[in-house]
Amino acid sequence: DVVMTQSPLSLPVTLGQPASISCRSSQSLVYSDGNTYLTWFQQRPGQSPRRLLYKVSNRDSGVPDRFSGSGSGTDFTLKISRVEAEDVGVYYCMQGTHWPHTFGQGTKLEIK
Amino acid sequence: EVQLMESGGGLVQPGGSLRLSCAASGFTFSDYWMSWVRQTAGKGLEWVANINQGGSEKHYVDSVKGRFTISRDNAQNSLYLQMNSLRAEDTAVYYCARDAGSSGWFYWGQGTQVTVSS
Numbered sequence: 001d002v003v004m005t006q007s008p009l010s011l012p013v014t015l016g017q018p019a020s021i022s023c024r025s026s027q028s029l030v031y032s033d034g035n036t037y038l039t040w041f042q043q044r045p046g047q048s049p050r051r052l053l054y055k056v057s058n059r060d061s062g063v064p065d066r067f068s069g070s071g072s073g074t075d076f077t078l079k080i081s082r083v084e085a086e087d088v089g090v091y092y093c094m095q096g097t098h099w100p101h102t103f104g105q106g107t108k109l110e111i112k
Numbered sequence: 113e114v115q116l117m118e119s120g121g122g123l124v125q126p127g128g129s130l131r132l133s134c135a136a137s138g139f140t141f142s143d144y145w146m147s148w149v150r151q152t153a154g155k156g157l158e159w160v161a162n163i164n165q166g167g168s169e170k171h172y173v174d175s176v177k178g179r180f181t182i183s184r185d186n187a188q189n190s191l192y193l194q195m196n197s198l199r200a201e202d203t204a205v206y207y208c209a210r211d212a213g214s215s216g217w218f219y220w221g222q223g224t225q226v227t228v229s230s
Contacts, residue, residue, distance in 0.1 A: 037214040039216040048221065049217075050220075051212075054212070092156065094157070094216050096213070100159055101159045104156075105156055
């Protein structure tokens with residue numbers, strides 16, 4: 001199975017400051033159709049996961065534009081330009097290129 | 113509005129069985145692949161199984177093959193997960209989710225807790 005490795009696992013951030021989460025895969029996530037199926041999820045405390053970004057950088061409807069995704073191959077990044085209180089939670093990357101689809105361990109974002 | 117509502121979780125002894133249900137509404141259920149995804153305290157999120165629109169194609173993560181069976185009833189807009197020979201490591205919150213192909217799942221239920229313990 002493809003192993004997804006996130007860092008850091010804990011991310012204390014000051015309100016209004018940027019945040020960045022890294023996600024690395026054990027194999028390239030470029031699929032035969034040319035797409036890269038790397039997805040980011042947010043899970044707020046007590047809630048179900050929420051999809052934020054798909055195919056590396058495509059934001060889902062309702063996701064603020066302070067969230068952005070980048071990367072290619074095996075190296076990906078989720079960036080939050082200015083952290084707000086509602087961003088507290090755990091962030092997961094997931095690969096959908098290889099079966100089974102696999103998740104990173106999660107990065108817990110908290111406010112300093 | 114798309115809604116997914118799981119039920120059927122609970123406390124079960126090792127080796128026991130449980131059947132989870134997911135009631136879907138707000139979309140044409142029979143048009144979509146559906147999945148079960150679980151979340152444990154130790155391993156985080158894990159895709160468990162999925163099923164195609166007609167129920168003829170099913171896939172499972174290796175750790176549940178031969179023990180879990182995913183099924184659906186399109187007339188009842190319902191998804192199921194029959195879990196047999198349960199183990200302590202199956203303890204998790206189980207989510208029903210609507211597949212978005214290789215881009216994961218946009219719609220999730222609220223989850224149902226399954227605890228396997230003596």
